[in-house]
Amino acid sequence: MNGWHLSTLPLSAKVFCTLFLVGIGCGALAAFVQASTAVGLSPTAVEASLAREMPMTQMQMHHGQMSGEKEITLGEISSAAKVWIRTPLLIQTSHTHLFGQTLIAGLLGLIFLFASVRESIKTVIVALPFVGTLLDIGGMWLTRFVSPSLSVLVIAGGTLFALGYALITVIALYDLWLRKERLA
Amino acid sequence: MKIPCRLLAAALVSLCLVAPARAHITPPVVLVSDRDAVVSLLAGARRFFVREVRLTAAEKQAIRQQTGWTPEDDFYRFYIGRDDQGRVVAATVFLTEFTIHGPVRVAVALGPDGKIKGATVVELTEETYPWVKPLLDRNFTREYVGRDARGTFAVSAGGGESMAQFYGQVVASLIQRAAALYETGVIKRGDAA
Numbered sequence: 001m002n003g004w005h006l007s008t009l010p011l012s013a014k015v016f017c018t019l020f021l022v023g024i025g026c027g028a029l030a031a032f033v034q035a036s037t038a039v040g041l042s043p044t045a046v047e048a049s050l051a052r053e054m055p056m057t058q059m060q061m062h063h064g065q066m067s068g069e070k071e072i073t074l075g076e077i078s079s080a081a082k083v084w085i086r087t088p089l090l091i092q093t094s095h096t097h098l099f100g101q102t103l104i105a106g107l108l109g110l111i112f113l114f115a116s117v118r119e120s121i122k123t124v125i126v127a128l129p130f131v132g133t134l135l136d137i138g139g140m141w142l143t144r145f146v147s148p149s150l151s152v153l154v155i156a157g158g159t160l161f162a163l164g165y166a167l168i169t170v171i172a173l174y175d176l177w178l179r180k181e182r183l184a
Numbered sequence: 185m186k187i188p189c190r191l192l193a194a195a196l197v198s199l200c201l202v203a204p205a206r207a208h209i210t211p212p213v214v215l216v217s218d219r220d221a222v223v224s225l226l227a228g229a230r231r232f233f234v235r236e237v238r239l240t241a242a243e244k245q246a247i248r249q250q251t252g253w254t255p256e257d258d259f260y261r262f263y264i265g266r267d268d269q270g271r272v273v274a275a276t277v278f279l280t281e282f283t284i285h286g287p288v289r290v291a292v293a294l295g296p297d298g299k300i301k302g303a304t305v306v307e308l309t310e311e312t313y314p315w316v317k318p319l320l321d322r323n324f325t326r327e328y329v330g331r332d333a334r335g336t337f338a339v340s341a342g343g344g345e346s347m348a349q350f351y352g353q354v355v356a357s358l359i360q361r362a363a364a365l366y367e368t369g370v371i372k373r374g375d376a377a
Contacts, residue, residue, distance in 0.1 A: 055236045059238065065238070066237070067369075067373070068235070070233065071232070074219055077232075
């Protein structure tokens with residue numbers, strides 16, 4: 001970009017970029033483990049945590065009904081120590097993740113702007129973490145208030161963010177340390 | 185190298201902004217699954233039922249006057265345990281309070297007379313857990329056993345303005361709300377048998 005390339009950065013800048021990318025990678029791994037243990041990584045697990053709770057009794061069929069009762073087996077009660085994300089927690093999660101992930105996507109993108117790849121490819125890759133973040137958080141709201149089947153968007157969003165991070169990191173690290181310097 | 189250095193300085197400042205945003209996230213701590221809580225609190229039950237209750241405006245108002253809390257959920261679910269003869273052993277309901285430090289979720293067991301038979305804190309957050317743990321270690325919810333919704337639900341957790349005191353009171357309030365919900369939504373409707 002404007003004659004500046006990752007491969008021509010001074011050593012201190014290369015170290016900064018590398019450590020930032022590695023640090024974000026570690027954070028992303030920790031977030032992955034946290035998501036898998038607290039919620040799960042399948043659309044079904046996400047749906048179970050995010051979708052609105054539906055009645056188990058005949059109240060589901062008759063919305064105006066004031067009560068309902070039915071016999072259940074213990075197997076019908078969740079045995080998983082999973083988090084059920086209710087609306088106030090969704091609000092809290094949204095505001096922190098939208099700020100945090102967008103800032104991370106911005107910093108990743110800032111580094112990647114100086115990568116030596118074709119402009120069209122750069123445009124697509126730099127957009128991935130942003131789009132992933134919006135799909136991820138937007139998918140949570142859509143799962144809760146539009147349709148539980150949209151939980152797949154949360155998985156897709158997380159995957160896009162991870163894909164964007166991986167591409168940016170691999171290309172940036174290659175440029176930083178392996179690409180031969182070209183004099184402008 | 186002026187341009188990249190300025191950009192990197194901007195990146196550093198942005199990094200500093202990221203940290204506090206991430207610090208707000210407090211991962212949940214699930215202490216016990218719903219099934220384990222139901223099994224434990226409905227000990228002695230041979231058959232299990234789900235009773236779901238939608239409150240009328242008048243019932244919500246009655247609960248608000250009794251506890252200061254207005255029920256807002258579309259419906260409330262009670263897990264009811266019965267013996268072999270079909271008599272109610274106890275009912276369990278899960279209630280949550282959303283605090284600035286994350287949710288506090290409690291399972292409360294109530295007898296057919298509306299009196300509290302037990303309560304278990306099922307979910308906290310990493311931030312709130314250390315504050316509540318001393319109370320959990322002394323099994324403080326036992327103090328409310330035998331009380332109904334009109335009982336006193338004070339907490340003694342070192343007093344003052346401590347976080348333990350605050351969260352102890354949150355748990356105690358949830359237990360009282362559960363009792364009021366069962367009394368209004370089940371007993372007063374004549375559905376406790």
